[in-house]
Amino acid sequence: MLIVGSVVNIIDDAEEKVVSILKKYKEIEVYSITDDRKRIIIVFEVKGEKELEKICEELKSYDEIIDIGHHYCNFEEAIEGIEKGEITPEVFRFKDRKKINI
Amino acid sequence: MNISRRQFIKASAAAATAAAIGVSAPKKSYAEGGVDKWVKGACRFCGTGCGVYVGVKDGKVVSIKGNPKAKTNFGFLCVKGFLAYKVMNHPDRLKYPMIRQADGKFKRASWDEALDYVASKFKYFHEKYGKDSVAYYGSGQCLTEESYTFNKLWKGGFGSNMVEGNPRLCMASAVGGYISTFGSDEPVGSYADIEQANCIFLVGSNTSECHPIIFRRIMRRKLDNPGVKIIVCEPRKTNTAKIADLWLPVDPGTDLAVFHSMAREIIKNNWVDRAFIEQNTRVTDGKNTYSFEKYAEFVEQFDPESVEKLTRCPAENIRKAAEWFATSGASMTLWTMGLNQRTRGVWANNLIHNLHLITGNICKPGADSFSLTGQPNACGGVRETGSLAHLLPGTKPVTNDKWRAHVEKEWGIAPGTINPKPGFHTMKMFDSLGGEDDPNKPIKAMLTSTTNPAQSLPNLNKYVKGMKDAFLVVIDIFPTRTTQLADVVLPAAFIYEKGGVFGCSERRSQLTEKCVEPPFEAKPDIWIAAQIAKRMGLEKLIPWNMDDSMKANEMAWTEYTRVTKDTDHTLYGATYDRLKREPAGIQWPCPSVDHPGTYKRYVRGMDPMFDHEGFLAKFGKQIPKDAKVYFYMDGKNEGRANIWLRPYKEAAEVPDAQYPFYLTTGRVIEQWHTGTMTMRIPEIARAHPNGYVEIHPADASKYNIVTGDMVLVESRRGKSVLPAVVTKTSMPGILFVPWHDQAFDRMINFVCNDAVDPGSKEPEFKIAAVRIQRVSGPVKIEDKVVITDINSAYS
Numbered sequence: 097m098l099i100v101g102s103v104v105n106i107i108d109d110a111e112e113k114v115v116s117i118l119k120k121y122k123e124i125e126v127y128s129i130t131d132d133r134k135r136i137i138i139v140f141e142v143k144g145e146k147e148l149e150k151i152c153e154e155l156k157s158y159d160e161i162i163d164i165g166h167h168y169c170n171f172e173e174a175i176e177g178i179e180k181g182e183i184t185p186e187v188f189r190f191k192d193r194k195k196i197n198i
Numbered sequence: 199m200n201i202s203r204r205q206f207i208k209a210s211a212a213a214a215t216a217a218a219i220g221v222s223a224p225k226k227s228y229a230e231g232g233v234d235k236w237v238k239g240a241c242r243f244c245g246t247g248c249g250v251y252v253g254v255k256d257g258k259v260v261s262i263k264g265n266p267k268a269k270t271n272f273g274f275l276c277v278k279g280f281l282a283y284k285v286m287n288h289p290d291r292l293k294y295p296m297i298r299q300a301d302g303k304f305k306r307a308s309w310d311e312a313l314d315y316v317a318s319k320f321k322y323f324h325e326k327y328g329k330d331s332v333a334y335y336g337s338g339q340c341l342t343e344e345s346y347t348f349n350k351l352w353k354g355g356f357g358s359n360m361v362e363g364n365p366r367l368c369m370a371s372a373v374g375g376y377i378s379t380f381g382s383d384e385p386v387g388s389y390a391d392i393e394q395a396n397c398i399f400l401v402g403s404n405t406s407e408c409h410p411i412i413f414r415r416i417m418r419r420k421l422d423n424p425g426v427k428i429i430v431c432e433p434r435k436t437n438t439a440k441i442a443d444l445w446l447p448v449d450p451g452t453d454l455a456v457f458h459s460m461a462r463e464i465i466k467n468n469w470v471d472r473a474f475i476e477q478n479t480r481v482t483d484g485k486n487t488y489s490f491e492k493y494a495e496f497v498e499q500f501d502p503e504s505v506e507k508l509t510r511c512p513a514e515n516i517r518k519a520a521e522w523f524a525t526s527g528a529s530m531t532l533w534t535m536g537l538n539q540r541t542r543g544v545w546a547n548n549l550i551h552n553l554h555l556i557t558g559n560i561c562k563p564g565a566d567s568f569s570l571t572g573q574p575n576a577c578g579g580v581r582e583t584g585s586l587a588h589l590l591p592g593t594k595p596v597t598n599d600k601w602r603a604h605v606e607k608e609w610g611i612a613p614g615t616i617n618p619k620p621g622f623h624t625m626k627m628f629d630s631l632g633g634e635d636d637p638n639k640p641i642k643a644m645l646t647s648t649t650n651p652a653q654s655l656p657n658l659n660k661y662v663k664g665m666k667d668a669f670l671v672v673i674d675i676f677p678t679r680t681t682q683l684a685d686v687v688l689p690a691a692f693i694y695e696k697g698g699v700f701g702c703s704e705r706r707s708q709l710t711e712k713c714v715e716p717p718f719e720a721k722p723d724i725w726i727a728a729q730i731a732k733r734m735g736l737e738k739l740i741p742w743n744m745d746d747s748m749k750a751n752e753m754a755w756t757e758y759t760r761v762t763k764d765t766d767h768t769l770y771g772a773t774y775d776r777l778k779r780e781p782a783g784i785q786w787p788c789p790s791v792d793h794p795g796t797y798k799r800y801v802r803g804m805d806p807m808f809d810h811e812g813f814l815a816k817f818g819k820q821i822p823k824d825a826k827v828y829f830y831m832d833g834k835n836e837g838r839a840n841i842w843l844r845p846y847k848e849a850a851e852v853p854d855a856q857y858p859f860y861l862t863t864g865r866v867i868e869q870w871h872t873g874t875m876t877m878r879i880p881e882i883a884r885a886h887p888n889g890y891v892e893i894h895p896a897d898a899s900k901y902n903i904v905t906g907d908m909v910l911v912e913s914r915r916g917k918s919v920l921p922a923v924v925t926k927t928s929m930p931g932i933l934f935v936p937w938h939d940q941a942f943d944r945m946i947n948f949v950c951n952d953a954v955d956p957g958s959k960e961p962e963f964k965i966a967a968v969r970i971q972r973v974s975g976p977v978k979i980e981d982k983v984v985i986t987d988i989n990s991a992y993s
Contacts, residue, residue: 098282099204101211103219127212130221137221139211141204143547144473145281162421165274166416167215168206170253171283172260 100148101163101168111159119159123151144174172185206232209784218266218273228408233261238781241279242693242702245338245571246270246411247702248279248781252694252713259283259714267781270389270702276410283690286717290676290986291688293718304687304988309719313726317643317733318688319669323642324356333360333627333641337648338369338573338580341698342707343754344723345579346591347740348647351727351741354609354735359587359621360641361594365576366586366624366875367656370958373581373593375547378484379555380764380839381831383581386783387530388704388800392419392722394564396425397526399519401453401550402536402964404864404937406437409570412532412973417441427522431456431511433862434892434928441646444518447929450860450965451540451849452509456550458500458846460520463496464556469524471558478827479555480836483843493556496843508846510929519869524557528564530641535864541850543955548842555841560899561827563800571703578701582767582786583758587621591758592765596620604816608761609739625952628655633667643669644731647723648690652679652992654937656950656961662992673723678943682992690723691716697775698724699755705796707772708783712748722747724754734895763789764829766814771795789813801969802826849965850953852955853931857913857967859897860932863946864964867875888979889944891920892934893970898924906976911935913968916948921979932970941979942993 106114111133118124118138127137141146152164177183210232233253246257249268253261262280266273267471295312296304307315323331334352336345345363352361356697376383392398405413420426420441430439431446431453441444448456464470481488502513523529531554538544551560551567559565571577584590594601622630628651632639644665652861655661665683672684678757681687693700697712717721728743728750742750752774763770771788772780772795778972785795789810796803807813807830808821821828821837828837853860891909893901903909909922920935920943928934935946951966 099207099211101215103215103274125208125212127219128216130219135219137212137216137219139208139215141208145277149277163414163417166264166280167218167266167273167275167277168211168261168263168282169282170211170261171206172255172258173261175258175287176285178289180285181289 097172098142098144098148098160099170100142102164102166103140104136104137104155104164105152105162106134106136107160107162108134114158114160117155123147124146124171189193209472210792214263218264225885226349227697236263237694238265238289238711239694239697239710239713240287240574240702240708240783241275242282242339242574243278244409245573245576245703246409247574247704247708248249248275248411249376249708249782250275250279254713258716259286261914265781269782270706271411274411277573285675286694287397288676291472291645291717292677292720292988293673293685294689295719296687296988298685309575309721312686312688313729313733316671317730320643320730323669327643329356329358329641330360331641332356332358332643332647333362333621333631335624335644335649335651336363336580336585338571338576339366339648340575340579340723341693341696341751342575342701342758343698343751344727345575345585345890346583346758347724347742347754349583349585349591350609351736353590353596353616353741353905354606354611355731355739357615357617358615359361359619360527360583360627361621362587362624362627363580364624364651364654365580366960367382367654367963368535368538368572368583368960369576369959371540371547371571371955374544374570374955375551378544378840379548379551380800380844381578381830381833382799383570384577384705384767385566385703386560387568388797391528391530391564391566391568392416394528395419395426395528395530396564397429397522397529399431399523399529399531400438400442401531401533402538403532403534403570404407404432404434404436404438405532405534406440407768408534408572408864412570413438417971427526427739429519429522431519433860433932434934436927437839438718440662444514444522445513446508446511446519450862450932451542451852454844455500455505455508455541455846456511456516457546457553458497459502459505459516460523461549461552461556462497462500463502463517463520464524464553465497467521467524469521470556474558475556475841478838479884480838481840481841488843490841490939493841493843500846506906509717523559525551525593528562529554529557529559530566530568532568534570536964538569538960539977540960540965541953541955541962542847544957545842545844545847548840548844551839552841555839560799560839563798569703572703575700577703577705578699578707582701589621592762592764592767605761608757619693620786623954625655625954625959625961628661628664631661631664631668639664641668643671645671645673646680647673650674650678650680652689653945654947655952656947656963657952658945658948659916660952665990668752673726675720677986677988677990679992681988682990687988688726689718689720690726691720691747695720696722696724696751698747698751701787705785706783707769707777707786709774710775711778722983723739723871724750724751735821739820764810764816766807766813768810768813773967800827800829802828806873823829830986834897851914851951851967852964853967858931858970859968859970861911861913861933861935861949861966861968862932862964863937888941889918889936890921890923890947891970892923892925892928894922894928894930894932895926896930898922901970901972903970903972907972908975908977910971910973911949911968912971913947913951913953913966918946918949919943919973920946921976
């Protein structure tokens with residue numbers, strides 16, 4: 097598991113809506129909102145980076161969310177898994193690859 | 199991890215993140231994050247130079263967080279930097295020195311055995327074939343202290359300039375561009391110009407994928423100031439183009455015409471800065487100096503309609519780009535490999551600089567011509583320490599008699615020790631590498647550090663045999679394609695296991711202190727270099743051979759900054775003690791311990807070199823007292839930058855009837871370079887586990903190709919078979935392949951062109967003519983290929 101501290105940058109007057117969006121995710125805990133009401137401090141608890149990216153992409157698809165910046169990452173559990181030989185890469189299927197069409 | 203520990207870490211993550219953006223944490227104790235210590239350092243990956251804090255608990259790295267006081271990333275990190283920890287703890291790490299035996303298999307050796315063997319072989323080759331028969335090939339990922347040490351050992355110890363590094367493959371054209379235009383390598387300004395720019399021109403750079411933190415700064419600038427214009431000039435419409443107001447699509451290698459055309463429009467509309475041009479520039483073709491009117495006449499041939507026919511870039515877009523660039527008040531250009539990896543990379547760099555010079559978009563806030571680097575220490579480690587075949591520390595040429603004498607004196611070696619003749623550039627070096635039985639291959643041995651040439655060189659088929667036949671010593675942390683060809687493999691420590699300095703794209707050097715011990719028997723490169731020196735009778739030259747890597751680093755750094763004390767690149771004021779204390783590192787020039795470092799060069803009041811007596815005396819410079827802007831490294835000593843008359847020239851190889859497609863190569867956000875490290879990180883490997891070829895739908899339909907089909911991509915030099923991704927990302931006729939895949943059939947560098955820029959000697963990775971053929975429907979391919987077996991074959 098990765099525990100990641102991040103900042104969600106939001107547009108004006110969107111804090112309530114964005115908080116409700118964030119609370120739908122079991123992987124996210126909302127910690128606090130800055131005085132200017134433009135930034136929300138959250139913590140992710142995710143299996144890995146792929147899941148983190150997927151959630152962030154979903155969140156960024158909302159007009160109210162401008163950007164998500166990551167600051168802090170704890171990975172001690174992942175290291176334990178590596179040391180015990182428990183963490184092995186999943187089988188990847190090519191068709192899963194995300195395609196970018198602009 | 200138990201629940202209470204998990205909750206504690208989560209609270210710590212929130213507290214640290216809050217603190218990073220200036221919000222007070224609810225509980226201060228949480229901000230420490232349950233680690234024994236946080237160690238300040240820099241990210242190991244791209245050239246952005248993100249500041250980090252590495253969290254250590256029970257002798258292991260367990261957390262990483264951005265350094266909020268870092269001027270590069272302000273506390274934020276991207277995917278690659280976040281997950282570097284898995285590299286350190288990976289089971290594939292090289293653990294012991296190994297020597298290849300007569301049966302072709304590696305056998306574990308002690309450090310003494312391995313180092314004695316390497317030293318004896320080097321001595322043998324020196325005696326039998328001469329000092330230039332043993333080469334060093336380093337990396338923009340080596341620490342500054344390591345590059346300096348190897349460079350000193352070769353040039354000052356062996357008397358050989360056979361010293362190169364992989365920045366030759368990525369940054370050499372940027373170096374050539376800076377030196378030929380401004381007289382001195384590296385950018386005039388800093389990342390801080392991003393926040394002050396009104397127009398940002400991104401050329402040959404998929405910034406969003408390759409420099410995510412820089413992209414974030416650009417994005418923020420745009421979001422906070424919607425009037426800021428973003429122009430992207432790229433053959434591919436990448437993620438970067440998502441925030442662009444204007445896309446200049448071009449066929450690979452044709453953008454020189456677009457830059458000339460923009461200059462023509464700027465002149466035609468009188469958007470030039472006449473005063474800046476008259477006071478600070480000259481027009482030249484390298485032989486003669488001309489009036490600005492001559493330059494105006496020269497660019498007249500590049501009218502937008504003609505250029506559109508040549509490049510496929512719409513004429514209207516060229517006009518619009520010229521207007522925005524010239525009239526914004528502060529324009530900044532950023533570029534990477536798309537501009538550099540070309541047979542006319544230096545010229546492409548010059549033409550970008552031209553745009554800045556004719557509009558006065560240089561030497562003022564928000565206006566800069568800025569080359570981003572792909573590696574964390576290409577600038578600080580290789581360029582600044584002069585660890586290339588033609589340079590000495592301080593980025594001064596080996597051909598300069600005075601500078602050679604200065605370096606010899608500083609190094610305490612006999613006058614005449616340093617060879618005045620440059621060694622071979624990278625491609626020539628590998629072309630000259632071979633076995634003892636080949637009289638046409640004068641280089642018989644090579645030591646590589648932190649680089650993977652058996653995967654990363656273009657036109658690989660030409661160079662593999664030489665690497666295999668020569669005596670090859672490889673220092674790395676993982677098995678790679680290059681270790682498959684090696685005779686001796688030496689396990690290296692990772693940056694957080696040894697400490698040292700990285701110098702990023704914006705002339706900023708940052709010290710990472712040692713965080714943890716290296717695993718098994720891995721050793722710092724600086725120790726390896728010093729031990730080889732010791733065994734070759736050069737202990738006095740490289741005295742920092744102690745086990746304490748931070749002490750060795752400090753000795754090397756202190757000497758390096760002393761040798762380069764009075765150069766325009768001086769870091770004399772960046773002592774090790776100061777680097778430990780400074781939260782954001784130091785930007786050169788920094789001539790004294792009380793100097794804050796330099797945000798912008800060549801501007802009186804900002805650049806300390808205007809008043810640095812040692813520099814002015816040593817290099818015979820006289821800067822007029824009334825000069826506000828002065829390009830003091832101008833070779834003609836007039837303080838002027840060059841506006842270059844560069845003719846249009848296309849790529850070395852363009853599509854024809856036989857090879858109808860352009861191929862361009864690059865990186866994707868999750869992978870880094872040859873994937874030696876990033877492919878071992880499961881989350882990253884899953885994202886882009888294998889190479890693929892992007893094909894435009896129009897081309898795909900002609901060849902009956904759908905996504906997932908296996909496609910043969912073939913040039914005159916080699917071929918690869920890759921799965922197709924049908925996408926509108928690239929223009930019709932242009933294929934894109936990322937270059938991180940280590941699977942033999944998908945190593946695209948077999949296909950790439952090794953033609954080099956005549957000035958910088960950088961190869962044209964970015965452009966090749968290829969043909970394609972559908973081989974089959976989707977097949978299950980081996981993905982996430984990494985070399986794990988040290989005894990596996992190169993196939």
